[in-house]
Amino acid sequence: MSNVGGNKPHLIDNRHDSWTSITAGSISSPNKSAGEGAKGSGRKRVPPTKPYIHMLMLYDLLKREAKKFMFNLYEGFSPEILTELSQFKADNSQQQLLFVLSRMLEEKNIDKADVVSRTKAMITELENPNSAITKALIYVPPLVFAA
Known part of the structure; x- marks a missing residue:
């Protein structure tokens, strides 16, 4: 046939x-x-790659923290956060993720020591241009927000 x-x-x-x-x-x-x-x-x-594992671990910790504060009951962003995200201009997702995680720490939006520690470790990696996570994320375009 x-x-x-x-x-x-x-x-x-x-x-x-x-x-x-x-x-x-x-x-x-x-x-x-x-x-x-x-x-x-x-x-x-x-x-799995090292950046994938690090992102997955941070995601799991932040998800648990959000459930603790019952953020899973809400959708979307507040107008203030949406305006700030839409005004922030990033060339890639590495810059955008660095901005968001830094703001979370500045605002003290997370309480647990292990979550703060993992977030700080991710920020340190994102600030290092030679880290595996930075090298992976510089090719990913940033999310676009409209206020």
Whole structure:
């Protein structure tokens, strides 16, 4: 049987495997195979990058802190914060994230010592032009806000 148009129904498009393996599995065991059910696949899970792990840890801590203050009941930004975010001009997401995290510390919006410590560590990394997180984020465009 000829395969007209180049369609190969017996092949599976696995381009999403690296992202799926990072988000679906445990960070502590990056060497399990990506398709545990598919025996003999020989494919190893791609270990998460250092910037990804640092961002994930900070996200988890900030999410817990927000739940403690019941911020999960609200949506959007206050008019003051939205105006400030729309006026801040950043060339990339590294500058924008540095600004937001610095403002959180200035405003004392976080209480727990471990969250403050992790946030300060992230700010230190973002201020270092040679850090892995900075090198990763300088290519990501900043979010655009409109007041």
